[in-house]
Amino acid sequence: MLSTGLPQGTVPKLERPGPLRERVYDALLELITSRALRPGQHLVETELAGHLGVSRQPVREALQRLSTEGWVDLRPAQGAFVHEPTEEEADQLLVVRALLETEAARLAAGNASGRGIQRLKDLCAVGEDAVREDDVDAVVAANAAFHAEVMSQAGNAVLAELAAQVDQRVRWYYTPVARSRGMQSWEEHRELIDAVASQDEAAATRIMRAHTEHTRASYHERADRAEADA
Amino acid sequence: MLSTGLPQGTVPKLERPGPLRERVYDALLELITSRALRPGQHLVETELAGHLGVSRQPVREALQRLSTEGWVDLRPAQGAFVHEPTEEEADQLLVVRALLETEAARLAAGNASGRGIQRLKDLCAVGEDAVREDDVDAVVAANAAFHAEVMSQAGNAVLAELAAQVDQRVRWYYTPVARSRGMQSWEEHRELIDAVASQDEAAATRIMRAHTEHTRASYHERADRAEADA
DNA sequence: ACTCAGTAGACTGTAGACGATAGCCAAAAG
DNA sequence: CTTTTGGCTATCGTCTACAGTCTACTGAGT
Numbered sequence: 220m221l222s223t224g225l226p227q228g229t230v231p232k233l234e235r236p237g238p239l240r241e242r243v244y245d246a247l248l249e250l251i252t253s254r255a256l257r258p259g260q261h262l263v264e265t266e267l268a269g270h271l272g273v274s275r276q277p278v279r280e281a282l283q284r285l286s287t288e289g290w291v292d293l294r295p296a297q298g299a300f301v302h303e304p305t306e307e308e309a310d311q312l313l314v315v316r317a318l319l320e321t322e323a324a325r326l327a328a329g330n331a332s333g334r335g336i337q338r339l340k341d342l343c344a345v346g347e348d349a350v351r352e353d354d355v356d357a358v359v360a361a362n363a364a365f366h367a368e369v370m371s372q373a374g375n376a377v378l379a380e381l382a383a384q385v386d387q388r389v390r391w392y393y394t395p396v397a398r399s400r401g402m403q404s405w406e407e408h409r410e411l412i413d414a415v416a417s418q419d420e421a422a423a424t425r426i427m428r429a430h431t432e433h434t435r436a437s438y439h440e441r442a443d444r445a446e447a448d449a
Numbered sequence: 450m451l452s453t454g455l456p457q458g459t460v461p462k463l464e465r466p467g468p469l470r471e472r473v474y475d476a477l478l479e480l481i482t483s484r485a486l487r488p489g490q491h492l493v494e495t496e497l498a499g500h501l502g503v504s505r506q507p508v509r510e511a512l513q514r515l516s517t518e519g520w521v522d523l524r525p526a527q528g529a530f531v532h533e534p535t536e537e538e539a540d541q542l543l544v545v546r547a548l549l550e551t552e553a554a555r556l557a558a559g560n561a562s563g564r565g566i567q568r569l570k571d572l573c574a575v576g577e578d579a580v581r582e583d584d585v586d587a588v589v590a591a592n593a594a595f596h597a598e599v600m601s602q603a604g605n606a607v608l609a610e611l612a613a614q615v616d617q618r619v620r621w622y623y624t625p626v627a628r629s630r631g632m633q634s635w636e637e638h639r640e641l642i643d644a645v646a647s648q649d650e651a652a653a654t655r656i657m658r659a660h661t662e663h664t665r666a667s668y669h670e671r672a673d674r675a676e677a678d679a
Numbered sequence: 680a681c682t683c684a685g686t687a688g689a690c691t692g693t694a695g696a697c698g699a700t701a702g703c704c705a706a707a708a709g
Numbered sequence: 710c711t712t713t714t715g716g717c718t719a720t721c722g723t724c725t726a727c728a729g730t731c732t733a734c735t736g737a738g739t
Contacts, residue, residue, distance in 0.1 A: 238690095239691075240692095264721075265720080273692080274693050275693090276691085276692065279510065279721095283470075283510050283513050287517045287518065288517065295468050295700090295721085296699075296700045296701065296721055296722075297701065297702095297720075297721075298720065308607065311608065314605060314607075314608070315607050315611065318548065318549075318608075319548075322548050375544060375545070376538070376541060377545050378541065378545050381545065381615075469722070493689070493690090495689085503723085503724090504725075505725095507723070509691095526690055526691075526732065527689080527690070527731080527732065528689065528690060
């Protein structure tokens with residue numbers, strides 16, 4: 220056992236660098252999702268390496284991973300290009316996410332625990348507060364936290380991992396909609412909590428399916444509007 | 450237009466090596482799934498490189514990718530270890546695969562086309578022939594092909610990609626069961642074809658869910674039996 | 680038996696070099 | 710004038726070598 224005599228938390232836990240490839244990965248993902256790197260753009264290894272102050276190797280490993288997760292396309296002997304999203308792919312991602320989230324809700328209802336219900340209620344309250352204060356960023360964050368909690372209570376790590384991947388990509392396509400939509404969906408969250416609390420798997424399934432379907436509809440509304448404008 | 454005057458196919462089209470990391474990836478995946486590399490085993494980069502006759506770099510990139518797909522665990526500053534499957538994870542994978550396959554069946558029913566139905570019937574016939582001839586390998590292959598065809602007809606690339614990943618991992622845990630199970634499930638395949646042909650999404654969903662549930666049950670039977678033996 | 684410094688093995692990252700490949704463009708051939 | 714050829718450039722794919730660092734083990738000393 221450690222017995223340094225120091226109170227916990229006083230030592231700043233000198234920053235562990237962690238594998239460099241991880242940080243490069245994070246940095247690139249941030250650049251892509253923030254659209255600083257635009258879809259279709261050619262990512263030159265040496266440029267990225269120079270820009271980030273590292274050598275080519277960590278960059279290559281990060282690109283490798285980004286490629287398996289669908290963020291960049293790796294063309295042999297040409298290099299990495301930021302993936303270009305399409306309407307079709309966006310819709311497919313929404314379908315899959317809806318499927319995964321719905322299953323998570325069902326499983327969560329099967330595993331309902333008092334503590335878990337309370338956590339969901341707390342997160343819901345946080346979200347509703349944020350709505351009242353018109354703090355869009357906080358609403359979006361609370362919404363993500365709520366869904367993550369449901370996913371966690373489903374108790375299926377494989378499901379959670381896939382959902383996390385899909386979710387992040389959806390969010391990339393979808394950022395503008397999420398902001399307008401987040402403001403109006405908290406009533407459905409309450410209904411879901413009731414269903415989970417009463418261990419009603421059918422109701423949880425139905426509510427989550429409707430919830431995700433609304434999301435998908437609002438995505439399409441927006442896409443159609445954008446198309447009409449053009 | 451090409452006009453070499455050469456009849457097609459006479460030129461052997463000298464093999465292009467393709468990126469080395471791909472071949473290393475394929476080789477390692479084969480070694481893992483064939484259990485030549487055992488779960489928990491430490492994969493030393495230099496050893497693999499030497500054994501495969503390549504340098505460390507392609508090995509590292511292959512390991513990177515295997516790690517994102519769950520085949521190996523990458524512990525920082527220690528290296529790569531073949532992922533150790535657990536009963537819990539196997540069950541979670543089966544749940545997720547069932548979910549994805551069921552959705553695929555539903556979508557396929559919505560997209561039913563004459564040509565597609567015919568392809569499914571053909572594959573089904575191939576499988577039944579293999580059963581009659583007691584060719585277990587052919588049965589397993591036909592079963593995989595049938596499910597892949599359903600997935601393809603669902604017309605959702607994202608879904609298909611996730612399913613392919615999950616499916617391969619399931620198969621790793623599951624190989625012995627698949628062999629005994631494959632022999633008895635072709636009647637359900639016929640039922641599924643009927644449901645798809647009549648565009649009955651509800652029936653397709655129900656049948657595929659039952660089908661995957663049977664699979665899961667036989668997995669657990671076997672796991673329980675193995676536990677009882679031990 | 681326990682502690683702890685030292686050491687070996689392995690990973691992580693850097694640097695430089697070389698051949699291979701795709702895309703482009705100008706010059707030569709028909 | 711059109712097509713083909715050849716060469717040029719940027720970049721990738723790979724290899725080699727080396728330095729830094731982490732982990733786990735070992736063994737002496739208490």
